Amino acid sequence: MPPAHPFDDDKLREECGIFGVTGVQDAATFVALGLHALQHRGQEAGGIVAHDPEQGFNSARRFGYVRDNFTSADIMETLPGPLAIGHVRYSTTGSKGQTAIRDVQPFFGEFSMGGAAIAHNGNITNANALRRELIERGSIFQSSSDSECIIHLMARSLQRNIPERMEDALRRVEGAFSVVAMTRTKLIGVRDPLGVRPLVLGRVGDGWCLSSETCALDIIGAEFIREIEPGEMVVITADKGVESHFPFRPQPSKFCIFEHVYFSRPDSILGGRSVYETREAIGRELAKESPAEADIVCPVPDSGTPAAIGYSLESGIPYAMGIIRNQYMGRTFIEPTEQIRNMGVRLKLNVNRALIRGKRVVLVDDSVVRGTTSRKIKEMILDAGAKEVHFRIASPPTAWPCFYGVDTPEREKLLAATMSEDEMVKHLAVDSLKFISLDGLYRAVGESQGRNKACPQYCDACFSGEYPVVPADKVEQGFKMRTAAE
Amino acid sequence: MPPAHPFDDDKLREECGIFGVTGVQDAATFVALGLHALQHRGQEAGGIVAHDPEQGFNSARRFGYVRDNFTSADIMETLPGPLAIGHVRYSTTGSKGQTAIRDVQPFFGEFSMGGAAIAHNGNITNANALRRELIERGSIFQSSSDSECIIHLMARSLQRNIPERMEDALRRVEGAFSVVAMTRTKLIGVRDPLGVRPLVLGRVGDGWCLSSETCALDIIGAEFIREIEPGEMVVITADKGVESHFPFRPQPSKFCIFEHVYFSRPDSILGGRSVYETREAIGRELAKESPAEADIVCPVPDSGTPAAIGYSLESGIPYAMGIIRNQYMGRTFIEPTEQIRNMGVRLKLNVNRALIRGKRVVLVDDSVVRGTTSRKIKEMILDAGAKEVHFRIASPPTAWPCFYGVDTPEREKLLAATMSEDEMVKHLAVDSLKFISLDGLYRAVGESQGRNKACPQYCDACFSGEYPVVPADKVEQGFKMRTAAE
């Protein structure tokens, strides 16, 4: 029953959101609220594990939205206790389109010193090799998820307590990982040495919480304390508070720059500023780099909105909602009739015909992936009588797949992997098409000197093809990394 | 299973959307798409009746969204034929909170000259008296819906064809009604003599369609021909096209002005202009009438957005998204835990804390009904560190209930029915609160001279208390109309 996304395949998609809390009553309810706020990071399924001193570990895992699965008293009463973690997900590697409920995290393992649950955001780039090794040694995998490797590595660690077993396990893992885990008494958070995926720490009442983004702190009334550092492990107990460890070899950090562009919610805080403001700044930078003669600036809703506002503010061209989103469009057009399937983007978006007619329109979108949606939107705008269409894209051309926990099409499906900007203008048949430059994007996110070519301040592999961690499994399967010549 | 709306009770709600089409293949699929575009007019349930020359009348009625119920091949194959009508609804009078599936329209009746189906947007103000009379004569009602009166009146008419029976029936009905109906061969549309609720005519391929709003024409690629006139009945057949009748005594028209303010979708066209532009104009008018010293203009999403853009454009204060809406908030928090219920508006909205801190904020909302949401939003804004909060409301104070097909609280629950504007400022504890004037609203919708006091150009009973049709059933139940003194 994993629902298909017939009309949303033209975005990169974050694959997970994670949340954990300790030291509060009914921790699972806090986790449900946190996951609801992180729903944009994964809509396919969600799971919660809670621990109660008397009733032990309990878990629930479901396909569908948090609001539909984790809000009724019925289900929440089965998850008692002051300590809980949770996870929302898209399908990860391996089981695309066939996710079974057993692939839904958190994963749980019973060790001789007690149980532990773990939820992972990111992607393990050497998972195939690890899985082969573990099976050879006698581990039986429950799921097709690569993240399960972590719990089997922990089960086989020679260490005598769970945090040390987790350190042991994560030292074998390559790739991107932000992890939230729990034992009977401890809430644990870890970010990989590069800090590719986000993880933040919050204070709620007398308790503590960990979250992928700050917007999930707001919903439970938690105070944002700080980001977990790249390579840091925090072990939190109700009595001793937060202990910090750095179990990995230090490396220059490589936070995912696309979190600024699209993944994170606009009301989350990254680097001391709201993501909304960063995106408005991207729009302003874009207006400076690629101005246009036009009557109105329209966003492609909803993700293009902040950049469009920035473009309008910088350029002085009035901002207007030329495209209206149907707010009742969910993910559930399962097995639609042929006729309905063909409607595609029209089910979701409609052009404000009376407004658009005769106008020169700047259309601001966050990114171009396959280009299929851009093409349809352009057609709708022209059908409605627009005089000119100028596309402005709030990110550089997406030319390389991500292997660090983001769902990207194969390289040949990426428009920018096969066409130059000029070819794209022709392909999309628009009056102009401009992407922000990579340096412009770095400036907008706060790097006033732009990108440090020698050692980029962010992971920007999807734009640059420069992968900070070699995607070993993919290379083994035939993926060709960028060569010097490219 | 009719879902509750625990967090949405602070809006007036349109109670219905209607759509019909003839002369196309698989008419029911067109109706499903049309209803999907009209979902904002009614989210509780939907129904479709289709007619096929060989398979006769078929119908399906379901609780929930159109996208969940009327898109699979499974269901659409049970609704074959070139002629179909449909309906989306909130609960109407009588059965609030206990709607049974038999209350879901279209209603169907088998007459001696064949079957007919009917879908109604509006409210019959003399329904109680009609129902008593019909039961006395031996009619058996299937539902608790007042709209069912129409089909029973038709069954008892002495006329020998269905359109004439419908005229006969509608002449006995008082109140507001836009009706879409069908026989085996005819698609019929009617608006009441005052034209309170909308109804438009479109051309799709070789066929015709009727819809509550033009946005539903766009989704099926239909051309907008014209609005059905107040008091007009159109009878459409595949071969003869559109025949127009005027069966009622002519009266000055009284279109619902709140359709401009809130009910209609911004991309629909009313009076030759997009509703979005009208709302932007309302925002401009509001900025002229009630300026503010502030740093940013923020909408209460999503309904306050166009007016906020207008306010920003007129005032020069930058527009910004200070409140972010959780797009995964549906209607389905059924039986939430106490803790979750108490979260109320926070589940749906979050303040962009980093943006708001230290700012003077103009908050633009479309209307204030009970005032409960306004209060909570204000608190969230101040919690986030705003320096000042100035509310600007894109409609006059809502002081009177609507009896013409809109779900309004009882009069004593309306904030504006019990408080002056000054009292509201204190009650909400904001720095300022200003509503647009009734004349200003009329100007914004295009009446350059403002409101004609002797004979208002619109139905504005919810603001003025001047009801163009006496709500007979309500008066019988004790509702006190406005007296001269008031």
Place this chain on the structure above:
Amino acid sequence: MPPAHPFDDDKLREECGIFGVTGVQDAATFVALGLHALQHRGQEAGGIVAHDPEQGFNSARRFGYVRDNFTSADIMETLPGPLAIGHVRYSTTGSKGQTAIRDVQPFFGEFSMGGAAIAHNGNITNANALRRELIERGSIFQSSSDSECIIHLMARSLQRNIPERMEDALRRVEGAFSVVAMTRTKLIGVRDPLGVRPLVLGRVGDGWCLSSETCALDIIGAEFIREIEPGEMVVITADKGVESHFPFRPQPSKFCIFEHVYFSRPDSILGGRSVYETREAIGRELAKESPAEADIVCPVPDSGTPAAIGYSLESGIPYAMGIIRNQYMGRTFIEPTEQIRNMGVRLKLNVNRALIRGKRVVLVDDSVVRGTTSRKIKEMILDAGAKEVHFRIASPPTAWPCFYGVDTPEREKLLAATMSEDEMVKHLAVDSLKFISLDGLYRAVGESQGRNKACPQYCDACFSGEYPVVPADKVEQGFKMRTAAE
């Protein structure tokens, strides 16, 4: 979702069971238990209407078994009050295979003097004509069920109280009807003048109940008082008790003889004797009329069991269970794979191979309808190594369809309508095949002189083709009644 019965189409099926109770707490629970005991009379769907002085009429109607739909506290709490009626059903005329939930009884109507609900067991033979007349007068039918005519006739009656309206209505109705009905204060029971279908009266605590069979009195601990007389109407109130009326012209009674053969449960009492004993007597009579040389007597389970025991007792041939029924075979092989569909009877029955091998077997079944099952059972028995197979049937050849509330195939599908007994022996390829004689059956049910040819004591139309009420609708549709020559 009305489930199909792919493997059960070789039986006549009673189409309804009815039950009502007044003067007890939680009457609906009593009705649920009564309907559970009557489930053999109708397995497709069930409905209950209850009345509570404070909460008025409430109803629930569901597809499926009583035990699955009407036992949880959840549903039963919605049906409060001391007065309730209920109905279980197969599909009746008109809507076979396409039953909608609105076809599920009891039917309810709101009259000017209050509401009434009605549940009907039987069939109205002039329903088409009545329906046409009612539609012409302006009635709107909710269902495709003929039984709905009764409530519309009541709605149009000129009488001023409901029991008199019901008399009025039932005088217009032809055919077989046992009816249980209720108003706000009265429980009403009626049997048609011929008394074709059963209805009994019971006493439970200080209250009263009406039921199709006595087995449903046992389950609620009620005392069996008496059968309702043919042509009698009882009106029961908590205070005045049972009032008896005889609103119809008296006629000789014609109780359905097939109730003795198959429909009624063996533990029900008919004519002062358990149905089990009557069936055992039929078996004894059959052994006298048609003895066999054999090693064992086996029933076709479960309906042939009592007659097989009787045959064994009379003949001295040992009784044995040569065929075993899979007790987990329900009605729910919905959309089975082709392979499973082809299994047919083997999913339900298995031959006790080790027991049967080499034996001469008398197989006793209650009736032969299409003969398809008989053929398959014979093949299974021979496959298992039986030496001889002698079929003995506990009813005469079923050669005519029933039009009085029983689901029968069309005449040409009845094996006995197209073949003589000799032809059937050949067709089934058995060593012998004998039916009980019509006179023998009458003797076994207690008529020591056998059948009164001039005026048969029972309705035996399915055997004799002598219909006590002309099936007017069927004749209009082309059914040919038996001519003198036949």
Place this chain on the structure above:
Amino acid sequence: MPPAHPFDDDKLREECGIFGVTGVQDAATFVALGLHALQHRGQEAGGIVAHDPEQGFNSARRFGYVRDNFTSADIMETLPGPLAIGHVRYSTTGSKGQTAIRDVQPFFGEFSMGGAAIAHNGNITNANALRRELIERGSIFQSSSDSECIIHLMARSLQRNIPERMEDALRRVEGAFSVVAMTRTKLIGVRDPLGVRPLVLGRVGDGWCLSSETCALDIIGAEFIREIEPGEMVVITADKGVESHFPFRPQPSKFCIFEHVYFSRPDSILGGRSVYETREAIGRELAKESPAEADIVCPVPDSGTPAAIGYSLESGIPYAMGIIRNQYMGRTFIEPTEQIRNMGVRLKLNVNRALIRGKRVVLVDDSVVRGTTSRKIKEMILDAGAKEVHFRIASPPTAWPCFYGVDTPEREKLLAATMSEDEMVKHLAVDSLKFISLDGLYRAVGESQGRNKACPQYCDACFSGEYPVVPADKVEQGFKMRTAAE
């Protein structure tokens, strides 16, 4: 959602049925049919694993009946291939009342040489110790089922092929086990050295099948070849056919004698004779040992029926169905109202009052466990006016719990563990109560010399307290085995 059995707690219950097939098209459909025939061995849940050379391993596991879960084309199409195994179950040790879907077998493991699935009927008496050891070594358990130990032991075996790994694993396991397993190419069957639980081999077309009982061979038209021997492992491949191994140390066999009394279906063959005939023989033996002066012999349906027939044949007292079972009583009275719960046995059984009145009745039941049902049935019979009630029980007093795969109450709940026969007569307040003797039972199952006290031919621990395998886990938990004195 594992349904409760509120009215069935007075029987011992077999906990599993297993079935496997290879060398046929659509093997999973054969397995579904086989499991349907074995449904009496486990009604809580079922699972099937199938293997297809192209599509690999696929599985489906569901709560509820086979007929409801594994018959639609929808589900069966997801289980392609010529090789499949399946399992039906009650809850086993550990998770009573809280079974999760992950506890439903077959279990699957991916080993370095390929995948294997395994289904187990029986109980592992040293499971706790094995589980502790495996967790200590780093295994992560997916379920709370003890049977999962087998697959983890296999994962850790040093052998290089799966059959040898299975031998390795099973040599570590104590208790009762009949196992059906599969690799990509092999179907494997094993019985423990004592042969406590049944397992038979069949031939179907060009393929082979394994089943708990022969009745499941009949349903797919398979030929019964032979029983798998105690301690035998068969490895079946499409090309090489059946290879037989004997990996365990030989021991005298101890087949469960209760399979003859109650567990197996009457149409299954055990020891060359139908179980029905054995039960009839038990009834005859019982009549010889414990005659009664009475008018009729009635079975407690359905399990007492064959013995009642035997008792009648031996004694000459006529057999009659004095108690009628409601065939629509399923397992699904979930959360019944208090009133319905109190009905208990009456929902399932009704006395044939008209038949019983004034009679002296011999009531034959298969066993007495808690005695609660016996007491209620006796009351119903006396209420109905029986003159005398003589209980005859087709098994010796059940005084000891089973630890080999049967669900038994704790010892103190067993009536025969706390009362002598005389005390039971008083407790049940019947005119007489007689159990068959242990020797009588052995004679009836074919041991003409009765029970060999030195080395009983069967496992009869539930009657004798002599456990052929020490129940190590239970003893560790405090269970006291029979002492010499007892």
